[in-house]
Amino acid sequence: MVQHDSTAVRRWLTTQVARYLDTTADRIAPHTPLAEYGLDSVISLTLCGDIEDHFGVPVEPTLAWDYPTIDAIQRYVLDALRSGATAL
């Protein structure tokens, strides 16, 4: 299994969000709610799907609701990886 540390997960999430929003990663702060960047429901769900594909962990469609920042999502992903949960 590929090992993921918190820095790598955060970097990957930030890069993805920046790409969806057509901006650069340095403009995405890990503690700022993604909604403030204009992350709409389609982008939120795209992120959910990409997380499932990349990390192989299950993600509910309410991810951006329950974990509104990059930091929060990163913690969710790491917890899911540690618990061994796998996507369907």
Place this chain on the structure above:
Amino acid sequence: MIALEAVSAYLPPTEVALADVQGWLGITDAELKIYRRFYGYDKMRWAPGVAVDELLLAAARGLSGLAGHRDRIRYVIQARTVQTVAPYAVNVPHDVGRRLGLAHAATFTVTDHACASGLLALDVAGALLAADGDPEARALILTGEKAFTPTIAFSPARTVMGEGTAACLVRLGGDRDRLLAYATATYGEYHNTMSLDAALTARFQQAYPALLAEVIREATDRAGLRLADLAMIVPHNSNRVSWVHTCRLLGFPLGQVFLDNIPVTGHCFCADPFVNYVCVTERGLLRRGEAYLLVSVGLGATFSAMVFRH
């Protein structure tokens, strides 16, 4: 108050996989994944080459007791989402009514609440039957449409349409499936939904679960019930994600919202609550005396809910 005397659903036999019409609908690979994994859509029931009047007739002919009530049917109401569904001079509800032997009935269409117009038709039927005061009079509601263009068949970030239809025979009084309360609210700021700009779309998506939850609460309150008294919510087949959010806001179990048809039929315009009602009752998911709620949302945007006693 009215009661649902009989409800019938017709699902065209042709299953169309969303992936197979991805190109026609203009859906990207990323969107397809979202629609299947999160919104819950997979297949739709379509009827290629079959006109909408045939689909409505199929539903109406499935109504138990239709023949026996033919002379009592005073109103035929087609509830539809799309205002124009046939070329000029073709009058779908009149044609269907005539073929059902109901040329004597006052026949018209309600469409102002878009996909929530099915519930509006029930309300209108109730008002007309109450004004007539004849307990033997009936109204026939017809719902369901054709997904005849990509614009109509696919609503970005929302839904995929199916061509299932339903018919509903309504009467005053009666002791089965009695209407207890109706709530509806139209938010005109979202009226131009088909050409919403991105900011307005985002606001609508943000507001949607709360507005849906509000109308459900309102209908339940008017019925003198608590949400916990509802055995089932029988909804329109809007995407599953919106129901996940709405149920969280309501504190209502997602498992008591009938979502089984989303991947099977798609969102069948005004017909969803009726088609889903038929499935729910056929599966024995409602027991006699239990309360349930029909709910639908129409672009424009109208949020409507009705509470019934089974």
